[in-house]
Amino acid sequence: MTARIDISAVTRRYGATLALAGVDLTVEAGAYCVLLGPSGCGKSTLLNILGGFADPTSGAVRIGGRDMVGVPAAARPTTTVFQDYALFPHMTLLDNVGFGLRMRGMARRARQSRAAEMLALVGLDGAGARRPADLSGGQRQRVALARALAVEPDVLLLDEPLGALDLNLRRVMQDELKRIQRSVGATFVHVTHDQEEAMAIADRLVVMNAGRIEDQGPPERVYRAPASRFAAGFLGEMSFLPARVQAGRAVTALGVLGGPQTHPEGTRMIACIRPEHLRIGPGPALGPIDVLDTVFMGAHRKVRLRARAAPDVDLTALLPADTAPGPDLAIDAGAVTLLPDNGDTT
Numbered sequence: 001m002t003a004r005i006d007i008s009a010v011t012r013r014y015g016a017t018l019a020l021a022g023v024d025l026t027v028e029a030g031a032y033c034v035l036l037g038p039s040g041c042g043k044s045t046l047l048n049i050l051g052g053f054a055d056p057t058s059g060a061v062r063i064g065g066r067d068m069v070g071v072p073a074a075a076r077p078t079t080t081v082f083q084d085y086a087l088f089p090h091m092t093l094l095d096n097v098g099f100g101l102r103m104r105g106m107a108r109r110a111r112q113s114r115a116a117e118m119l120a121l122v123g124l125d126g127a128g129a130r131r132p133a134d135l136s137g138g139q140r141q142r143v144a145l146a147r148a149l150a151v152e153p154d155v156l157l158l159d160e161p162l163g164a165l166d167l168n169l170r171r172v173m174q175d176e177l178k179r180i181q182r183s184v185g186a187t188f189v190h191v192t193h194d195q196e197e198a199m200a201i202a203d204r205l206v207v208m209n210a211g212r213i214e215d216q217g218p219p220e221r222v223y224r225a226p227a228s229r230f231a232a233g234f235l236g237e238m239s240f241l242p243a244r245v246q247a248g249r250a251v252t253a254l255g256v257l258g259g260p261q262t263h264p265e266g267t268r269m270i271a272c273i274r275p276e277h278l279r280i281g282p283g284p285a286l287g288p289i290d291v292l293d294t295v296f297m298g299a300h301r302k303v304r305l306r307a308r309a310a311p312d313v314d315l316t317a318l319l320p321a322d323t324a325p326g327p328d329l330a331i332d333a334g335a336v337t338l339l340p341d342n343g344d345t346t
C-alpha cells in the first residue's frame with residue numbers, strides 16, 4: 001500500500017558526466033516528496049533509479065526495506081507517470097487503465113471494476129468507454145495517473161507530470177494530485193523544476209543542484225531557513241548581503257541581521273533577505289534608499305530598491321499596496337537567514 005524509501009550514497013555516471021554525486025535521502029512511507037531543481041541536476045536520473053529504469057553506479061536503494069539492486073522495473077513496488085502520457089490510442093479508457101492489471105493476470109470483470117474505480121478517483125467517473133483522442137491534455141494526464149495507481153503501487157513516481165499542461169490546469173492538477181495521494185496513501189515522489197508547484201504540493205521538499213541534494217525538509221522550513229545559498233536563491237526571491245561575525249553577531253552594511261552567531265570572530269557570512277523581510281516597522285532601518293522600480297500586484301506593491309548604505313545589492317520589498325517606501329523601511333532582522341560564505345555564487 002505504501003513504503004518507505006531509503007537512498008544511500010547513490011552516484012550515477014554517464015561517461016564523464018556525474019549525474020548523481022552521492023545522494024542520501026529517506027522518504028517516509030505515505031509522504032508526498034517533491035524533487036526540485038534546475039534542468040540537468042539529476043532529478044530524472046534519481047527517479048529512474050527508483051523505478052528500475054537506470055542503475056546506480058554505486059550506492060544502495062531500498063524500498064520498503066527491500067534492496068532494489070537487480071530488481072527489474074516490473075517487479076518493483078513502483079509505477080511511473082511520465083510527462084508524455086503514453087496511452088494506447090486504440091483502447092478505451094477502461095482498457096488503458098486496466099492494462100497493468102491484465103498483465104498481472106486479473107480477470108476481465110474485476111479489472112474493469114477496478115479501472116472504473118480508478119477513473120472515478122481521478123475525476124473521470126463514467127468516461128470508461130471513451131478513447132484517449134476524445135480527451136484534453138489534462139484528462140489524458142488523469143488517465144495516465146489512474147493507470148499507474150490501478151496496480152496499487154507502494155510508491156508512485158511522477159516525472160514532470162504536469163509539464164505539458166497550461167498554467168491554470170497545472171494549478172488544478174496540483175490540488176488533485178495532493179488529494180489523490182492522501183486518499184490512496186502511497187508514497188509519491190514527484191519531479192519538477194517549478195518551485196511554485198513544489199511548494200504547493202510537497203510535504204517533503206528536496207532541492208537538488210548538480211547531482212547533489214542542497215536542502216531537504218518541509219517546504220516551510222526550506223523556504224524560511226534554507227541550508228545553502230543555492231536552496232535560498234532557487235526557492236522564491238532572495239537578496240544576498242555580505243556579513244561578518246563581530247562579537248557573536250552578523251554585522252552587515254544594514255546593521256546586525258539574524259540571530260547570535262557561533263562562528264569565529266571575522267568569519268564571512270551571507271545574509272539572505274526575502275522581500276517580506278522588508279517592512280514599515282521595527283528593526284534596523286534601511287536609511288536613504290533609491291527606488292529602482294515598482295510593480296502593482298493587487299494586494300501588494302513589489303518594489304525593487306537599493307539602500308545607499310549597501311549600494312551593491314538590489315533588494316526587493318513586498319509592501320501593502322498603499323505603502324510608499326521611504327527611509328523608514330526596516331528589516332525584520334530576526335527573520336533573516338545567515339549562511340557561511342563559502343564563495344559559492346550559484
Ligand code: ADP
Nearest residue numbers: 014017018019038039040041042043044045046
Ligand atoms: P533533470 O531530470 O534534473 O533535468 P537528468 O537526471 O535528466 O536531469 O540528467 C542529469 C545529467 O545526466 C545531465 O547532465 C544529463 O545530460 C545526464 N544524463 C541523463 N541521462 C543520460 C543518459 N542516458 N546518457 C547520458 N547522459 C545522461
Ligand code: MG
Nearest residue numbers: 040043044045
Ligand atoms: Mg528530467
